[in-house]
Amino acid sequence: MYLILFDIDGTLCLTGRAGWRAMNRACQEVVGADDAMGKVEFAGRTDWSILTDIMAKFGRTVDAALLADLRDRYVRHLAEEIQHRGTGVKDVMPGINPLLEALRQRDDVALALLTGNFLEGARIKLEYFDLWKYFRCGAFGGDAASRNDLVPIALTRARECGMINGQPSKVLVVGDTPNDVECALVADAIPVGVATGGYSVEDLRAAGAEIVFEDLSNTEAFLKLV
Numbered sequence: 001m002y003l004i005l006f007d008i009d010g011t012l013c014l015t016g017r018a019g020w021r022a023m024n025r026a027c028q029e030v031v032g033a034d035d036a037m038g039k040v041e042f043a044g045r046t047d048w049s050i051l052t053d054i055m056a057k058f059g060r061t062v063d064a065a066l067l068a069d070l071r072d073r074y075v076r077h078l079a080e081e082i083q084h085r086g087t088g089v090k091d092v093m094p095g096i097n098p099l100l101e102a103l104r105q106r107d108d109v110a111l112a113l114l115t116g117n118f119l120e121g122a123r124i125k126l127e128y129f130d131l132w133k134y135f136r137c138g139a140f141g142g143d144a145a146s147r148n149d150l151v152p153i154a155l156t157r158a159r160e161c162g163m164i165n166g167q168p169s170k171v172l173v174v175g176d177t178p179n180d181v182e183c184a185l186v187a188d189a190i191p192v193g194v195a196t197g198g199y200s201v202e203d204l205r206a207a208g209a210e211i212v213f214e215d216l217s218n219t220e221a222f223l224k225l226v
Helices: 018-031 046-056 064-081 096-104 119-128 146-162 178-185 203-206 221-222
Strands: 002-006 011-014 090-092 109-114 168-173 190-194 211-215
Touching: 002 146, 011 018, 011 119, 018 046, 018 064, 018 119, 046 064, 064 119, 096 109, 096 221, 109 146, 146 178, 168 178, 178 190, 178 203, 190 203, 203 211
Parallel strands: 002 109, 002 168, 168 190, 190 211
Antiparallel strands: 011 090
16 A cells, blocks of 8 residues: 655645735734735745744744634635635646546555645645545644654554555655655655646755656656556
8 A cells, every 4th residue: 555645735736825825914913014924935834834933023932822823814814815816826736637536546545635734724725626535634734833743644644544554565745845855755755756836856856856757747657656
């Protein structure tokens, strides 16, 4: 049995920056700054860690209560922002639908998510593009501040969902950023880079991914991994 863990933003889809706008609105409500997200890196990071950095700029410490408040505000705004055209790409990434359909037909493959998104945010994004149906469980940005902690969580969830028993033959982490590559490597999983986000094939290889695709439009090439 193979466990394949998919990132969302830049890997499965892009939302026209709906997530950025929603998070900026949530933080603006809390700290009163128009551009709360300014100068904060967010690609490949968990929502938890992004919010921690934003609040630190304004002298706030993110405890459990503040994190829950920010998450709830963000999710509410995301449900609105995802309906707008936004800026940049807003679409499913090339090849994702046929690839997920092909993988779903395999009885030796389990699909799950490994994403920096809060679970509720992940669901809003993927339901908008009709991709949520492919994933029964996963590890999310509210489970840990560090993305490097998420592979073991995803593995545990896959067992709890009855998708796998014991240790899978391979765990693949499919993502578009060096952070996706790193979280796979620290957990002894196999990183599979895809250059459909903000990083090139060369960037992902330099981060340590031996397997990198320009995009996932070649279903047969990906299926050879399993």
